[in-house]
Amino acid sequence: MRRGTAIIIAALVPLLGLGACATAPITAAGPVGSGSGGAPAAPPSAPSQQPTATVAPSSPTAPTPTPAASSAPPTDPSQPGAPAPSPTTPIASPDYTAAPAPEAKPSAPADAHSRTASPTPTKQPDEAPSGDGAPASLHLDPNGPDCSEVKCVALTFDDGPGAHTARLLDMLKQRHAKATFFVVGPNVKANPALVKRAVAEGHQIGNHSWSHPSLTKLSPGAIRKEVRSTSAAVKQATGRGTESIRPPYGAVDKKVRRVLAGEPNAHVILWSVDTLDWKHHDPAKTLAAVKQGVQPGGIILMHDIHKTSVDAVPAVVDYLQSKGYTLVTVDQLLAPEHPRSGKAYSHLG
Numbered sequence: 403m404r405r406g407t408a409i410i411i412a413a414l415v416p417l418l419g420l421g422a423c424a425t426a427p428i429t430a431a432g433p434v435g436s437g438s439g440g441a442p443a444a445p446p447s448a449p450s451q452q453p454t455a456t457v458a459p460s461s462p463t464a465p466t467p468t469p470a471a472s473s474a475p476p477t478d479p480s481q482p483g484a485p486a487p488s489p490t491t492p493i494a495s496p497d498y499t500a501a502p503a504p505e506a507k508p509s510a511p512a513d514a515h516s517r518t519a520s521p522t523p524t525k526q527p528d529e530a531p532s533g534d535g536a537p538a539s540l541h542l543d544p545n546g547p548d549c550s551e552v553k554c555v556a557l558t559f560d561d562g563p564g565a566h567t568a569r570l571l572d573m574l575k576q577r578h579a580k581a582t583f584f585v586v587g588p589n590v591k592a593n594p595a596l597v598k599r600a601v602a603e604g605h606q607i608g609n610h611s612w613s614h615p616s617l618t619k620l621s622p623g624a625i626r627k628e629v630r631s632t633s634a635a636v637k638q639a640t641g642r643g644t645e646s647i648r649p650p651y652g653a654v655d656k657k658v659r660r661v662l663a664g665e666p667n668a669h670v671i672l673w674s675v676d677t678l679d680w681k682h683h684d685p686a687k688t689l690a691a692v693k694q695g696v697q698p699g700g701i702i703l704m705h706d707i708h709k710t711s712v713d714a715v716p717a718v719v720d721y722l723q724s725k726g727y728t729l730v731t732v733d734q735l736l737a738p739e740h741p742r743s744g745k746a747y748s749h750l751g
């Protein structure tokens with residue numbers, strides 16, 4: 403009796419590039435959104451070079467990606483070398499700058515995402531074969547909510563942890579709300595205590611790669627490296643590796659799913675509500691997006707590296723709870739579906 407099957411958003415094609423998390427952070431301090439009239443797809447100063455690979459994959463240990471120190475908006479994402487390794491201070495910088503992966507945002511309209519992902523998630527035909535990876539070993543609280551019975555929704559935060567994550571954890575704790583953090587390796591290395599605290603307080607840590615590239619552009623080996631290095635960093639901080647994966651930009655294809663199917667706890671988590679928080683930096687708009695798009699079993703996308711995103715959390719959580727939602731981690735949300743590595747989910751049922 404679960405309510406339906408998880409939706410495999412297969413055709414993420416349209417999702418590519420969309421605003422997802424990808425956006426903001428990666429594109430360097432100068433969020434995609436700023437200059438490109440809305441379409442994160444077209445980075446203002448189109449980085450034609452391929453900085454992607456340069457950053458992290460190769461040196462997991464050295465957090466290459468530089469947190470764009472400051473909230474400097476118009477930074478040129480173009481310079482591949484820009485990300486100067488300053489692993490020590492990422493927390494101070496709201497904008498995590500990693501490999502700009504410009505290729506990833508080009509195609510779709512920013513909002514294509516939300517539309518695509520939420521309303522009519524359908525099962526992807528071509529997914530079948532690639533979605534049968536190992537079942538995730540979910541770390542669930544036996545006394546936790548049963549999302550096949552109660553109205554659940556999952557808040558997810560990408561690109562951190564960062565300077566606002568501690569405040570976010572305080573907010574969640576106060577409201578007895580659980581969330582999932584899709585972290586990038588360098589920020590984990592810089593803020594291991596925050597990751598440890600999140601786990602201790604019942605939140606889930608997901609994998610958002612090391613250098614935030616579009617995984618579809620990488621070789622299988624490079625994809626594994628991105629995923630494994632970040633999972634290792636999380637394991638070092640918390641004692642266990644990452645549980646689920648959110649590919650930067652929501653970019654996945656058959657190759658990526660196939661590779662992830664061979665990794666542990668690598669079910670792909672997309673989203674059904676894209677708040678575009680990274681783009682508008684307006685708490686009111688973030689709340690409005692949630693109100694408009696939330697449905698039982700939904701997954702909401704936000705970014706805890708932005709102050710304005712965290713500022714929106716109290717209202718968002720209060721609203722959801724007032725509507726009867728129980729805020730859970732993505733594994734709690736998908737438990738009825740028994741998620742499997744390599745398979746993509748944008749919501750339950």
Ligand SMILES: [Zn+2]
Nearest residue numbers: 423424560561
């Ligand atoms: Zn991201």
